[in-house]
């Protein structure tokens with residue numbers, strides 16, 4: 001297997017965030033800067049973010065719009081970042097969800113460089129987020145990015161512990177190649 005750069009090799013998506021760890025303002029800025037400098041189709045930069053730190057109002061409004069089963073672990077994260085994209089106007093190119101995903105990938109690499117971990121969630125209550133965060137028309141919530149430090153997996157509920165400690169799997173490269 002080819003050797004990956006450590007920033008990619010060490011990345012994984014935990015649920016066992018340390019519920020006492022806080023995200024420093026400089027770390028939050030670095031994560032958002034990493035996303036801001038991602039490439040996008042036509043340089044449209046159609047991504048938008050709302051970042052809440054544990055127990056602040058934005059964090060609570062994001063958390064409450066996640067399914068109960070995910071709140072169990074997301075509530076441990078130091079920060080919850082809503083990733084949204086434009087659906088109308090000059091920044092809307094048809095590639096907006098792709099561009100948002102790339103921006104979040106950059107955020108994730110920056111998080112790894114800071115010794116932080118990320119787990120993304122696509123299962124969110126979009127209408128609730130739009131209302132609770134007072135999002136402008138033409139901005140669609142797409143993903144929530146939980147960020148924090150890894151804590152003790154044994155403190156997770158039993159079903160989450162099993163997933164947390166299971167093997168991470170990927171399809172073989174040969175299966176991904178079309179020609």
Ligand SMILES: Cc1cc2nc3c(=O)[nH]c(=O)nc-3n(C[C@H](O)[C@H](O)[C@H](O)COP(=O)(O)O)c2cc1C
Nearest residue numbers: 011012013014015070119120121122123124143168
């Ligand atoms: C767009 C996206 C949505 C995801 N949604 C969820 C989710 O709703 N709940 C969850 O527990 N994990 C979610 N994940 C995490 C994936 O399950 C995880 O990245 C995948 O199993 C691979 O594991 P790894 O990141 O540790 O390599 C999501 C990841 C991505 C990129």
